[in-house]
Amino acid sequence: MPILQPIGRTFLAFLEATGRLSLFTVLSLSHCVRPPFYPRLVLRQMVEIGYYSLPVVGLTAIFTGMVLALQSYTGFARFSAESAIPNVVVVSITRELGPVLAGLMVAGRVGASMAAEIGTMRVTEQIDALDTLATNPFKYLIAPRLIAGLTMLPILVLIADIIGVFGGYVVSTQKLGFNPTSYLQNTWDFIEAQDVISGLVKAAVFGFLVTLMGCYHGYSSRGGAQGVGTATTNAVVSASILILSFNYFITELFFAR
Amino acid sequence: MNDSTDAKPLTGGNAAATPKGGTPKISIRGLTKVFGDKVVLDGIDLDIGEAESMLVIGGSGSGKSVLLKCILGLLHPDAGSIKVDGEEVVGLYGAELDRVRRKFGMLFQNAALFDSLPVWENVAFGLIQGQRMARDKAREIAQQKLGAVGLGEDVGLLMPAELSGGMRKRVGLARAIATEPEIIFFDEPTTGLDPIMGDVIDRLIVKCVKELGATALSITHDMASARRISDRIAMLYKGKIIWTGRTAEIDRSGNPYVDQFINGREEGPIQMQVRDL
Numbered sequence: 345m346p347i348l349q350p351i352g353r354t355f356l357a358f359l360e361a362t363g364r365l366s367l368f369t370v371l372s373l374s375h376c377v378r379p380p381f382y383p384r385l386v387l388r389q390m391v392e393i394g395y396y397s398l399p400v401v402g403l404t405a406i407f408t409g410m411v412l413a414l415q416s417y418t419g420f421a422r423f424s425a426e427s428a429i430p431n432v433v434v435v436s437i438t439r440e441l442g443p444v445l446a447g448l449m450v451a452g453r454v455g456a457s458m459a460a461e462i463g464t465m466r467v468t469e470q471i472d473a474l475d476t477l478a479t480n481p482f483k484y485l486i487a488p489r490l491i492a493g494l495t496m497l498p499i500l501v502l503i504a505d506i507i508g509v510f511g512g513y514v515v516s517t518q519k520l521g522f523n524p525t526s527y528l529q530n531t532w533d534f535i536e537a538q539d540v541i542s543g544l545v546k547a548a549v550f551g552f553l554v555t556l557m558g559c560y561h562g563y564s565s566r567g568g569a570q571g572v573g574t575a576t577t578n579a580v581v582s583a584s585i586l587i588l589s590f591n592y593f594i595t596e597l598f599f600a601r
Numbered sequence: 602m603n604d605s606t607d608a609k610p611l612t613g614g615n616a617a618a619t620p621k622g623g624t625p626k627i628s629i630r631g632l633t634k635v636f637g638d639k640v641v642l643d644g645i646d647l648d649i650g651e652a653e654s655m656l657v658i659g660g661s662g663s664g665k666s667v668l669l670k671c672i673l674g675l676l677h678p679d680a681g682s683i684k685v686d687g688e689e690v691v692g693l694y695g696a697e698l699d700r701v702r703r704k705f706g707m708l709f710q711n712a713a714l715f716d717s718l719p720v721w722e723n724v725a726f727g728l729i730q731g732q733r734m735a736r737d738k739a740r741e742i743a744q745q746k747l748g749a750v751g752l753g754e755d756v757g758l759l760m761p762a763e764l765s766g767g768m769r770k771r772v773g774l775a776r777a778i779a780t781e782p783e784i785i786f787f788d789e790p791t792t793g794l795d796p797i798m799g800d801v802i803d804r805l806i807v808k809c810v811k812e813l814g815a816t817a818l819s820i821t822h823d824m825a826s827a828r829r830i831s832d833r834i835a836m837l838y839k840g841k842i843i844w845t846g847r848t849a850e851i852d853r854s855g856n857p858y859v860d861q862f863i864n865g866r867e868e869g870p871i872q873m874q875v876r877d878l
Contacts, residue, residue: 380733461717469713472675476707477776478699478731 409511447550462562497551643840
């Protein structure tokens, strides 16, 4: 059966990869909640993920907010519905664009560097060295990154929300002739707690996914520089796809009636 | 040399597999490790005595590193038993495995220093993370250990990327001895070093092992280094120990495989698969 063979092999490989990732996730989570903890490392990762991602996430947010106002104006002007722009900007940013774009940017920045760093540690035997020094690599390397990702992404997204709305505000008031006070008033009136909360929940999930993918692909990398390169690519690609698919499911969970 | 001698486990050498007297520090029986369909270790039996310096020789890919990794619990053997101080370590995990690992120090082939930490923190790592020692005290000990391998205090502040090959090995050695372990493993300690630096490292290894009274297990294919650092030698070939004996007797092993290996000859029972160009 030469046709069935590759199908079977691919299916088995897929199951094996899923099993390995599930075990990795359970093991990582269990080490996040069991001592010993490494607060210094968690703090360092928080700075790495949160603080150093601020410029890239901020720039993404401001341009997204700006373009959103501009595009909605060209569309809505046809129906004389320009007054809906503050609503469209704030809801799009807080519900979808803030968390998804921040997640994707962090996947490119942080997920890739994590996979490369942990992958290099794997192929240069540094992870074996950790083990022989009686230090669990899951506790020392992976748990701090997961905790930092889980907590920092919501904070980043909250800041991105504010910057994104500000971007829309600047374009609307400076270019499209909106009244600043009524624009802000409209924004405030339209925004609901659920919009922001759903975005922050998404952010926490995305932060976890990005760091998990970075750690998993780095930790399981094999075979020198090429292996590390593959791990980095896989980390970014898988994190991006997971972000987009989880985004749909979380949206359905929050907003499908 | 007896050409008709076949490779049998534990032939030749008066000391055989068991060291003189007492319970062995490490006792390995029937250790088997398989990767896919390749049998890397095929029923290894080996005893290493207290404060003895044992060395395993063998060609590249003969399973020497796998042997070390199985003892350290970094790889799980498919069959067999490994006892350290009479305690079975195969199947241990978590805190139990960490407790046994605290008896070990290891010098990795490329030193495997943590790039993100300065040299002194690399050396002090086992003390700070493994033994939860205060950083100041651990730093003091780290500087002292760096001194013992001939490196000054200024080196402690450098990052591993700034070190030369010989310095990296010495820092790796300092890290291996920092916790004053009972057992130290050396994975190809002189590979990639010039002959003089190789001699320096060997002498440091002998000095550190003697001063600590530690049991040492090294793997190498550098015979000059092997003669300098070991009390006994075992040869690994095709996943089996084919000879063990005292280092002084290796030239009179009577084993054609050992003779070929230590003299570095192409002709002999060990055949390399080389095709014509």
